[in-house]
Amino acid sequence: MTTYHATTAHHSYSFGNLKELLAKATPARSGDYLAGVAAENDRERVAAQLALADVPLARFLEEQLIPYESDEVTRLIVDSHDREAFAPVADLTVGDFRNWLLRYETDAETLAELAPGLTPEMVAAVSKIMRNQDLILVASKCRVVTRFRNTLGQWGRLAIRLQPNHPTDDPAGIGASILDGLLYGCGDAVIGINPATDSVDAVIRLVTMIDELIQRYQIPTQSCVLAHVTTQMAAIERGAPIDLTFQSIAGTEAANASFGVNLNLLDEALHATRALNRGTVGDNVMYFETGQGSCLSAEAHHGVDQQTLEARAYAVARRFEPLLVNTVVGFIGPEYLYDGKQIIRAGLEDHFCGKLLGLPMGCDVCYTNHAEADQDDMDNLLTLLAAAGCNYFMGVPGADDVMLNYQSTSFHDSHYLRQLFDLRPAPEFEEWLESMHVVNDENRLLPIGEKHKLLSPSLEGRG
Amino acid sequence: MSENLPAKPAPVTLDPWAKLRAGTSARIALGRAGGSLPTHEWLDFKSAHAAARDAVHNVFSADQLGGEIAKLGEQTLVVGSAAPDRATFLQRPDFGRRLDPPSQQLLEAFVPPPERPDLAIVVSDGLSALAVHTQAAPLLAELLPKLRHDGWRLAPIVVARFGRVALQDQIGSLLGARLSLMLIGERPGLGSPDSLGAYLVYDPKPGNTDAQRNCVSNIRPEGLPIPAATDTLHYLLNESRQRQLSGVQLKDQRVLQ
Numbered sequence: 053m054t055t056y057h058a059t060t061a062h063h064s065y066s067f068g069n070l071k072e073l074l075a076k077a078t079p080a081r082s083g084d085y086l087a088g089v090a091a092e093n094d095r096e097r098v099a100a101q102l103a104l105a106d107v108p109l110a111r112f113l114e115e116q117l118i119p120y121e122s123d124e125v126t127r128l129i130v131d132s133h134d135r136e137a138f139a140p141v142a143d144l145t146v147g148d149f150r151n152w153l154l155r156y157e158t159d160a161e162t163l164a165e166l167a168p169g170l171t172p173e174m175v176a177a178v179s180k181i182m183r184n185q186d187l188i189l190v191a192s193k194c195r196v197v198t199r200f201r202n203t204l205g206q207w208g209r210l211a212i213r214l215q216p217n218h219p220t221d222d223p224a225g226i227g228a229s230i231l232d233g234l235l236y237g238c239g240d241a242v243i244g245i246n247p248a249t250d251s252v253d254a255v256i257r258l259v260t261m262i263d264e265l266i267q268r269y270q271i272p273t274q275s276c277v278l279a280h281v282t283t284q285m286a287a288i289e290r291g292a293p294i295d296l297t298f299q300s301i302a303g304t305e306a307a308n309a310s311f312g313v314n315l316n317l318l319d320e321a322l323h324a325t326r327a328l329n330r331g332t333v334g335d336n337v338m339y340f341e342t343g344q345g346s347c348l349s350a351e352a353h354h355g356v357d358q359q360t361l362e363a364r365a366y367a368v369a370r371r372f373e374p375l376l377v378n379t380v381v382g383f384i385g386p387e388y389l390y391d392g393k394q395i396i397r398a399g400l401e402d403h404f405c406g407k408l409l410g411l412p413m414g415c416d417v418c419y420t421n422h423a424e425a426d427q428d429d430m431d432n433l434l435t436l437l438a439a440a441g442c443n444y445f446m447g448v449p450g451a452d453d454v455m456l457n458y459q460s461t462s463f464h465d466s467h468y469l470r471q472l473f474d475l476r477p478a479p480e481f482e483e484w485l486e487s488m489h490v491v492n493d494e495n496r497l498l499p500i501g502e503k504h505k506l507l508s509p510s511l512e513g514r515g
Numbered sequence: 516m517s518e519n520l521p522a523k524p525a526p527v528t529l530d531p532w533a534k535l536r537a538g539t540s541a542r543i544a545l546g547r548a549g550g551s552l553p554t555h556e557w558l559d560f561k562s563a564h565a566a567a568r569d570a571v572h573n574v575f576s577a578d579q580l581g582g583e584i585a586k587l588g589e590q591t592l593v594v595g596s597a598a599p600d601r602a603t604f605l606q607r608p609d610f611g612r613r614l615d616p617p618s619q620q621l622l623e624a625f626v627p628p629p630e631r632p633d634l635a636i637v638v639s640d641g642l643s644a645l646a647v648h649t650q651a652a653p654l655l656a657e658l659l660p661k662l663r664h665d666g667w668r669l670a671p672i673v674v675a676r677f678g679r680v681a682l683q684d685q686i687g688s689l690l691g692a693r694l695s696l697m698l699i700g701e702r703p704g705l706g707s708p709d710s711l712g713a714y715l716v717y718d719p720k721p722g723n724t725d726a727q728r729n730c731v732s733n734i735r736p737e738g739l740p741i742p743a744a745t746d747t748l749h750y751l752l753n754e755s756r757q758r759q760l761s762g763v764q765l766k767d768q769r770v771l772q
Binding site for chain 1: 570607767
């Protein structure tokens with residue numbers, strides 16, 4: 053078995069295998085300490101990064117972190133690898149891959165062509181030796197455009213998922229939050245509800261409610277009720293108007309099994325949703341959420357560090373040509389990402405890795421109240437990810453999710469970014485907002501009168 | 516004269532749909548300064564976050580709480596988990612699931628009565644000392660008389676610093692109890708810094724999974740008030756003792772009766 057070595061001024065280090073090397077090269081975070089795979093100290097961490105920089109990218113095609121025989125995610129990664137696309141970087145080490153990514157000549161087109169030639173492990177490896185500005189710069193070169201009823205991910209655009217959750221799925225309460233978001237110019241990524249109750253009836257009720265709203269006002273957007281994939285499939289069978297099918301996914305077969313999913317099931321979901329043919333400008337119909345730490349939480353991590361496992365979840369996602377993928381970066385809690393510094397780093401890594409693998413990455417920039425983080429940390433990550441070209445963020449009323457009990461980003465936050473970086477909504481949605489007199493042609497919110505069309509009694513009756 | 520001057524534009528644009536707040540506790544119709552959160556709404560958010568943070572980081576008055584519970588007529592013991600401080604506790608949930616060595620020795624040295632106790636109650640700060648300080652003793656004051664009335668034999672009530680839910684397994688097992696009930700501070704939401712959770716497990720022993728527990732959540736005046744929580748726990752405890760199980764097999768079927 054190959055071992056990996058590095059010598060620093062103080063000490064000589066060796067690492068037994070690629071899995072150990074990657075884990076010890078990972079910037080410090082609580083989840084890797086909890087799993088017992090982190091470097092013992094900063095010197096060992098940098099030594100691992102030095103050794104990792106010398107590893108040929110091709111090595112990741114030979115040495116699997118989780119055996120091919122026992123994990124269908126590994127099989128997916130290996131079997132779908134495109135050697136032709138890999139050719140431009142096939143002779144590089146991880147260290148030189150970083151240099152190659154940073155070159156002026158490496159542009160959006162180059163990176164889009166390269167994506168099928170990259171494996172999650174290669175992308176995770178290079179991210180571990182990149183500083184935050186590298187993660188931002190390289191990600192900002194990537195463009196991943198997806199379509200359903202509008203066009204997401206173009207240059208100069210920023211979309212928002214309208215997240216109108218309510219503790220008891222009360223239609224009036226959810227309607228009120230949807231209205232609030234639309235009048236703040238949000239909802240182009242998706243109007244997506246996390247239901248309090250995972251039942252087929254609840255999915256049908258909620259998805260029908262949003263569908264009526266979308267049709268009544270001819271809103272160029274899509275809906276989703278983020279129940280378990282099997283619940284949504286049952287709703288499709290009963291004729292529910294499902295636009296997107298959602299599922300949480302992770303980077304190992306065992307972790308996905310703990311979520312009650314596998315690749316075949318997701319295949320079925322993709323085909324069932326596409327068969328409804330509800331998109332108007334495209335057929336990207338899947339929506340995935342991920343997050344560092346989910347494999348460890350499911351006791352299905354195989355001794356691999358949580359950031360590499362997160363990148364492996366993106367290999368699962370990309371097989372299904374999703375409209376939306378977002379990491380829910382600070383939701384899982386301080387035992388995985390302890391503070392603002394770790395959450396910010398993880399958010400930048402996840403966005404970078406997803407984009408490099410060709411995914412339409414968004415981010416739920418968020419934290420819980422037992423994490424060492426606050427709104428200032430979220431502002432920092434939000435700003436850095438917008439600079440990196442993140443496809444979408446969450447829009448939660450006042451950033452306070454009253455169902456999931458965590459803090460995400462708000463409708464107001466989107467206007468901060470729209471002003472700061474001159475970002476506009478998805479083009480079809482922007483046109484709708486202007487026609488509804490919600491924003492003007494300079495991308496600024498207009499005052500809303502009491503007689504605004506969206507405030508009509510019929511909507512309030514529902515809402 | 517001032518009334519002849521043009522009116523200054525208001526710095527905040529109000530949202531004319533504030534009446535929709537009746538349907539949700541979500542922060543809607545906040546208004547805006549430009550596109551940003553107005554000052555009052557921003558500071559209101561900070562205030563709620565401060566309350567939640569303080570709930571997480573409040574020092575747990577375990578001895579004082581033990582004294583309050585002792586006044587309800589039960590023997591109490593104060594112990595600590597293997598987490599030495601708050602920062603470690605937050606990063607190492609595994610430490611919060613087992614006792615520190617002196618506490619383990621204390622419980623091992625406890626001589627159980629000749630008849631096996633039915634129930635070991637554990638009270639721990641968890642993620643909100645505030646929740647435990649405000650709700651635990653009043654809840655026990657209502658629950659204990661009902662249990663005594665039904666003939667429950669109680670082990671000493673254990674007050675544990677820096678505990679996670681599964682600490683009830685080790686404590687219940689050391690005290691030789693048939694069941695264990697953990698009252699623990701839940702992760703605070705912005706509007707709910709004082710939310711208490713109650714977890715019940717039949718046959719407490721290390722290695723039990725969460726699927727074997729029943730949870731009664733959001734115990735606080737604005738959520739599930741103490742009288743209703745007491746009734747639910749009283750019902751679940753009796754059912755669990757009688758049917759000798761807990762968790763997914765034990766459902767609250769009172770509404771069906």
